[in-house]
Amino acid sequence: MRKTLLSTAVLSLFAGALAADDASMQAEIDALMQKVQKLEQQQKRTNKKLSQVNAQSANDNVKFGLDFRNAVDVIDYRNNDADTYATNPSLLTSRLYLTMGAAPTEGLTFQGKLAVYSTWGSHLYVTDPALKDWAASSKASDTVMRIKEAYFVYSDELGGQPVSVSVGRRPSTNGFLANYRENEADPGSPLAHITNMEVNGAMVRLDWSRFIDGAYTKFVFGRAHSGEMQDVYGDVSGARMPYALSGGDVNTTLEDTSVDFFVMPGNAYDDGQYHVMYQWAHIFNTKGMKLDGNIPKAASGSADLFSVGLKVSGIGEEISDFLDETTLFVSGAYTHYDAKNGYTLLGSADGGSRSGSSVWAGIIIPDMLTERGRLGFEYNHGSKYWTPMNWAEDTAIGSKLAVRGNAYEAYWNFDLFGVKYLPSQIRYTYVQHDYTPNINCAGWVAPVKTDITATDLRLAVTYRY
């Protein structure tokens, strides 16, 4: 009995002690839980704040990027008819793009690109005739910083239809398919086969992707050339220009009037593997020859340019890594120049027309040596009157896409030292001109049979971030 009482007393003591321990432990757990909850709340607040700071630092201000390329071009021209040649063993150039972007609110963005593209040891300011506004930052010249792109885009929906509008200096160079040879991941806006120029314009974009994968159409109206100005104050120094021509913008003695264009580029289909793009461009008052007085650069008629391109990103469906990473493309294009009565275009008859065509094919494959390196091979063929608007194309020997003859190109795009911020390129371009090259706005020049070869070996290293 005594033993039982003792045992009961001991057990009671233990139970009491355990109960006391449980209570204190529970209290501790509760306190810890409260602390954890507080910490979780703090963490949530910190994360939220950090996201706001992230968004604010990038969204509410202009975000800058850099693209700084240094290149050496080894150039060789040979006129096989005249048995003459010209070479440049080392054209050294530096190109700096300062890119800008801002998105102050949803649906409204700004994009800009300031550019310096200079030859080493260049003049401070170059005014060569070839250095027009349409190629100002795409051709190596001086050390002046110019605006290559500056535009804003506003996107909204109208009755369920996505719509974007944009005004400014357009991303109209290195467009669809040309971005591979330029070692750029994203193409510019137009189809490079017929349009590769720096231009200003206003754009409306309608998205059709509700109906067809990736489909959209852009409607762009812009100006590619402004007519000359004349002094109406009798000031012979020409210091006071009124932004106007006597007699208006047409039928002046100078005949150098503004050139406007309407362009309609778009995606016909894009599912990520198969991508079809199209473009129609209509140029009002393109430059040609006025027969009365043989005045060149006259507003001589219109031009229409068409192009359709297919890009295949990845051959088959996961057959092999090599085929998955292979890109194929082919593009066809057609140009038609139509002169007014009393004028000629590209050597046409009075009021006649000239048509030309071109094909462009390419393949880009993994280099099998480096992680992201790619080898590219391209071929171009253009007919006698093939005349696209490609004067800002960044090939030191002139546009190879505009070749009236054949062009072959091979390039290796790789990351120097394996650093993705140092994209680099070795590129070799061979161009055989069978007819007068289309190297500038020169609709008054009739293409004639030639035999000129031009080659360009470019080695380029870029810092891009």
Place this chain on the structure above:
Amino acid sequence: MTTFGKLTTSALLGLGLLTTSLYADADKGQRLYQKKLKATCGMTGAVFAAKHTQMEWEEAKESGNLAEMMTEACPEGKSFFESGKFKSKFEEHLYDFVHDFASDSGNIPSC
């Protein structure tokens, strides 16, 4: 080719081969999304990536829950996110892509 050209080519060829680091590729991730998920998910890659903040995508990746988080953002893509190929071939690239275009990334879509 001139000596200068030859020397420069040789130098670049040599340096270009010094590519030892492996890394994921956001551009490839974007292409993968467009090719394999855009139609299934019914939204653009930018909208998909903006479903979460950079930190949320990071946490999911670190804790091994990226597939679950992506499935949450796009339920129709469940079988893709749970496939073996997602883990072995696509995850790194898709992660780089969604991280680059997360809601607080500040990255701005082009024209």
